[in-house]
Amino acid sequence: MEEIFSALARAMAFGTPILLAALGEVVVERAGVVNLGVEGMMAVGALAAFAAAQTSGNPFLGVVAGVLAGGIAASAHAFVSVNLRANQFVSGLALTMLGLGLSGLLGNKYVGAPLEHPLAETGFTWAAVVLSIVIWLVLYFTRTGLVVRSVGENPAAADALGLEVYLVRYGATIFGGMMAGLAGAFLSLAYRPSWSDGMTSGLGWIAVALTIFVAWESIRAVFGAFFFGLLYHLAFRLQGRLPSEMLLALPYLLVIVVLTLAALRRRQGNAPEGLGLPYERGTR
Amino acid sequence: MREPVLKLRGISKRFPGVVANDQVDLDVYPGEVHALLGENGAGKTTLMNILYGFYQPDEGQIELSGRPVRIGSPAEAMRLGIGLVPQHPLLVRRHSVAENLALGLPTGWWRPTKPLGKRLHELKQQYRLDVEAGALVEQLSPGEKQRVEIIRALLRGAKILILDEPTSVLTPQEAGELFKVIQRITQSGGAVLFISHRLDEVLEIANRVTVLRKGKAVGSLTPPTDKATLAEMMVGRQVSFERERGMAKRGAPVLEVQKLSVFSDRGLPALRSVSFNLHQGEVLGVAGVAGNGQSELIQVLAGLRKAVSGSVKLDGRDITGKTPRQLHTLGVAHVPEDRIRMGVVPSMSVAQNLALRNYFRPPFSKGLWLDQQELDQNALRQIRQHEIAAPKPGTEARLLSGGNIQKIILARELAGNLKVILAVHPTYGLDVGASEQVHATLLQKTQEGAAVLLVSEDLDEIISLSDCVGVLYAGELVGPVEATSVTREQIGLWMMRGETAFTTIEA
Numbered sequence: 001m002e003e004i005f006s007a008l009a010r011a012m013a014f015g016t017p018i019l020l021a022a023l024g025e026v027v028v029e030r031a032g033v034v035n036l037g038v039e040g041m042m043a044v045g046a047l048a049a050f051a052a053a054q055t056s057g058n059p060f061l062g063v064v065a066g067v068l069a070g071g072i073a074a075s076a077h078a079f080v081s082v083n084l085r086a087n088q089f090v091s092g093l094a095l096t097m098l099g100l101g102l103s104g105l106l107g108n109k110y111v112g113a114p115l116e117h118p119l120a121e122t123g124f125t126w127a128a129v130v131l132s133i134v135i136w137l138v139l140y141f142t143r144t145g146l147v148v149r150s151v152g153e154n155p156a157a158a159d160a161l162g163l164e165v166y167l168v169r170y171g172a173t174i175f176g177g178m179m180a181g182l183a184g185a186f187l188s189l190a191y192r193p194s195w196s197d198g199m200t201s202g203l204g205w206i207a208v209a210l211t212i213f214v215a216w217e218s219i220r221a222v223f224g225a226f227f228f229g230l231l232y233h234l235a236f237r238l239q240g241r242l243p244s245e246m247l248l249a250l251p252y253l254l255v256i257v258v259l260t261l262a263a264l265r266r267r268q269g270n271a272p273e274g275l276g277l278p279y280e281r282g283t284r
Numbered sequence: 285m286r287e288p289v290l291k292l293r294g295i296s297k298r299f300p301g302v303v304a305n306d307q308v309d310l311d312v313y314p315g316e317v318h319a320l321l322g323e324n325g326a327g328k329t330t331l332m333n334i335l336y337g338f339y340q341p342d343e344g345q346i347e348l349s350g351r352p353v354r355i356g357s358p359a360e361a362m363r364l365g366i367g368l369v370p371q372h373p374l375l376v377r378r379h380s381v382a383e384n385l386a387l388g389l390p391t392g393w394w395r396p397t398k399p400l401g402k403r404l405h406e407l408k409q410q411y412r413l414d415v416e417a418g419a420l421v422e423q424l425s426p427g428e429k430q431r432v433e434i435i436r437a438l439l440r441g442a443k444i445l446i447l448d449e450p451t452s453v454l455t456p457q458e459a460g461e462l463f464k465v466i467q468r469i470t471q472s473g474g475a476v477l478f479i480s481h482r483l484d485e486v487l488e489i490a491n492r493v494t495v496l497r498k499g500k501a502v503g504s505l506t507p508p509t510d511k512a513t514l515a516e517m518m519v520g521r522q523v524s525f526e527r528e529r530g531m532a533k534r535g536a537p538v539l540e541v542q543k544l545s546v547f548s549d550r551g552l553p554a555l556r557s558v559s560f561n562l563h564q565g566e567v568l569g570v571a572g573v574a575g576n577g578q579s580e581l582i583q584v585l586a587g588l589r590k591a592v593s594g595s596v597k598l599d600g601r602d603i604t605g606k607t608p609r610q611l612h613t614l615g616v617a618h619v620p621e622d623r624i625r626m627g628v629v630p631s632m633s634v635a636q637n638l639a640l641r642n643y644f645r646p647p648f649s650k651g652l653w654l655d656q657q658e659l660d661q662n663a664l665r666q667i668r669q670h671e672i673a674a675p676k677p678g679t680e681a682r683l684l685s686g687g688n689i690q691k692i693i694l695a696r697e698l699a700g701n702l703k704v705i706l707a708v709h710p711t712y713g714l715d716v717g718a719s720e721q722v723h724a725t726l727l728q729k730t731q732e733g734a735a736v737l738l739v740s741e742d743l744d745e746i747i748s749l750s751d752c753v754g755v756l757y758a759g760e761l762v763g764p765v766e767a768t769s770v771t772r773e774q775i776g777l778w779m780m781r782g783e784t785a786f787t788t789i790e791a
Contacts, residue, residue, distance in 0.1 A: 146386060150383075153376045160374045
C-alpha cells in the first residue's frame with residue numbers, strides 16, 4: 001500500500017514540470033502561436049532560478065528569476081514569429097537549441113553547487129493544479145479568454161473588430177515562456193535541487209506533445225501530465241532491468257506515443273484554426 | 285430637404301498604377317437605401333474600405349451629420365456609427381453566435397456573453413432579426429451568418445450600415461428576407477449603403493443609386509427606374525439582356541453518371557448516389573449553396589478524387605478512376621473553381637501555363653527537353669487569338685488580372701476535340717465584358733458538339749446558360765429538369781431544402 005502511495009507521489013512530482021509547461025503552451029497555442037522552444041525556455045528558467053537562489057540564498061527570488069528568464073526567452077520567439085512573421089516552427093526549434101546551449105555555457109560554474117534552502121515539490125504541484133483551473137476559467141468565462149481564443153481561431157475577424165492581434169499573441173507567448181520558466185525553477189529548486197547541463201532531459205518536448213494530446217484543454221492536462229509522470233516513474237523503477245540508454249530515450253519515445261494516441265483520437269481537429277499561421281492585415 | 289447623414293466630397297484614392305477612386309461624391313440620407321452600383325474593379329470596394337477606415341483617401345472629405353471626420357481605423361468607424369457587413373463573413377467559425385457578438389461589444393470582463401440575451405430579444409422585436417445565440421457559427425447557413433454580422437453592427441450602434449454584395453451568397457428567398465430586414469432598418473431611421481453589381485436587386489431595394497465606373501461616379505438616379513440606363517451607365521455601352529442560348533442540338537448522352545458516391549476530405553459522405561446524363565450540345569447547370577458536394581462532384585469527374593461507389597461513363601466507356609491526364613486525352617476539359625490555385629501556376633510564365641496540358645508531347649517536348657521557342661510561338665498565337673492582355677509570353681501568370689488568367693485557362697483547356705467541359709464558377713469575379721466572352725466561348729463549344737457541366741453559385745448565370753438545371757443539396761442531386769420548366773424561386777427552395785421542397789411543390 002505504502003508502495004503505491006509513494007509511487008503516486010513520485011508520479012505527481014515527475015508530472016509537475018510537464019504540467020506547468022503544458023499549461024503555458026495551451027495558452028500560447030490558443031492564441032494561435034506554436035512555440036517549440038519549451039525545452040529551451042525551461043532550461044534557461046532552471047538555470048536562472050538556481051543562480052538567483054544560490055547567490056541570494058532566497059529560493060523564492062529564484063522562482064521569480066526563473067519565471068522572468070522564461071518570459072524573456074519567449075519574447076524572442078514572439079518578436080520573430082509575430083512581428084517578423086517568420087516560420088514559427090523553425091523559430092521555436094532555434095529557441096530550444098539556443099536555450100539549451102546558453103544555459104549549459106553560463107551554468108558551468110553552478111554545476112555541483114549546493115542549494116541551502118530547496119523548495120518543497122508539493123507546493124509546485126498544487127500551484128500547477130490550481131493554475132490549470134484558473135486558466136480554464138479565464139479561457140471560457142472571461143473576455144480575456146474570449147479574445148485569446150478568437151485571435152487563435154480567426155485573427156482577421158478579431159482585427160476587424162479593433163482587437164490588437166499582435167499584442168494578444170505577444171502576451172500569450174510571454175505567458176507561455178513564464179510557465180516554462182516556472183517548470184525549470186521546479187526542476188532546479190525543488191526536484192533535484194541542483195543545476196546540471198541538460199537537466200530538462202526532454203520534458204519540454206513531452207509538454208508540447210501533451211498540449212496536443214489534451215486537445216488544448218488545461219484541465220485535461222492535469223490528468224495527462226500525471227499519467228505520463230506515472231509512466232516515467234515506472235520506467236525509472238525498471239532501471240536495473242532495462243539498459244540506461246532506454247531511459248534517456250524515454251521522453252522522445254513518449255512524445256511519439258502521445259502524438260500517436262492523439263492522432264488515433266482525432267484530437268488534432270480541435271487545434272485552433274489560426275495555429276502556427278502568422279497574421280498580416282489585408283491578406284487572407 | 286433633410287441633411288445627409290453621410291456626405292463624401294471629391295474622394296480620390298490612388299494605388300501604384302491605378303486610380304481606384306477619382307473625385308467621388310456620395311450622399312447617404314437617413315431612412316434610405318443608397319445603392320452603390322458598379323462592375324468589379326470600378327472602385328466600390330476601395331470606397332467601402334475608405335468609409336470603414338481601412339484606407340485613407342488621398343483627397344476629399346467625409347462628413348458625418350454635417351461634421352467633417354477622419355476615419356483612421358475600423359474601430360473608429362464603428363465609434364462613429366458606421367457598420368460593415370462584409371461579403372464573406374468575418375466570424376470565428378467554431379465559436380458560438382453569442383461569443384462572436386460579445387467579441388465586438390463592450391460587455392463586462394466576467395462572462396461577456398451573459399448580457400446578450402436581452403439585447404438579442406430587443407433586436408428580434410424591432411427588426412425581426414432572429415438567430416440562436418448558442419449555435420456554433422459553422423453550423424449556420426450563409427444567410428444566418430450574414431444575419432449575425434448585421435446584428436453585430438446594430439448592437440454596436442451602427443447608424444449607417446454598409447452591405448457589401450450581400451446577396452452574392454444567398455438564395456432568392458434569403459435575399460427576400462434580407463430586403464425586409466433592410467426595410468425595417470431604414471424605417472427606424474437607419475441608413476443603408478448597398479454595394480452591388482446586380483441591377484435587378486438594386487432596382488428593387490434602393491431609393492437612390494450612384495453608379496461607379498473606372499473609379500468615377502458617373503451619375504446617380506433618384507429613384508432608379510430604368511434597368512437599361514443603369515446598365516449602360518455601369519458598363520459604358522449598351523448591354524443586351526437576351527438569353528444567350530445558342531442553337532445547339534441536343535444529341536446522345538456523352539457522360540453517364542451512375543449512383544456516384546464520394547467522400548469529402550474530412551471523410552464524410554459528400555455525394556450520395558448521384559445519377560445524371562449529360563447530352564451532346566447540352567449545358568447542365570448545377571446550382572447549390574457552396575459546400576453541398578459541388579467541388580467533390582467536379583473533382584471526381586476530373587479524376588482528382590476517388591469515387592467510393594458508382595460509375596462514370598464517357599461515350600459508353602467506363603472512365604471511373606482514370607487520371608486527370610487520361611481524362612483530358614479522352615476529351616474532358618476542366619475549368620477549375622479556384623483559378624489562381626488550381627488553374628494556373630502563378631509563378632510560371634504565360635507560355636508555360638498555356639502548355640501545362642501538352643508540355644510532355646511534341647512539339648513542346650524534344651526528348652528530355654522543352655522547346656522554349658515552340659512554347660513562345662504557341663503563347664504568341666494564343667495571346668493573339670484569345671486577346672489575352674499579356675505583354676509577352678515570358679510574363680508571370682500572377683501578374684495578370686483575373687479575367688486574363690481565366691482566358692489562359694480557357695485557351696488551354698478548351699483546345700482540341702472536346703466531349704465534356706467541367707466549368708466551375710467560370711465568371712466569378714470577372715467584369716461584365718469578360719463574363720460575356722466566357723459565356724460566348726462555352727456556348728460556342730456546345731455548338732461544336734461538346735457538353736458543358738456548369739457549376740455556379742450565380743443563379744442568373746445558371747438560368748441564362750443552361751438547358752437543364754439540377755441542384756446539389758447535402759450531396760444529393762435534385763433533378764436535373766428542363767431549365768424552362770422551373771422558376772428562380774423553385775431553384776432557391778431546392779438549394780435550401782433539397783428534394784423535400786421538390787415533392788411538396790409538385791404535390
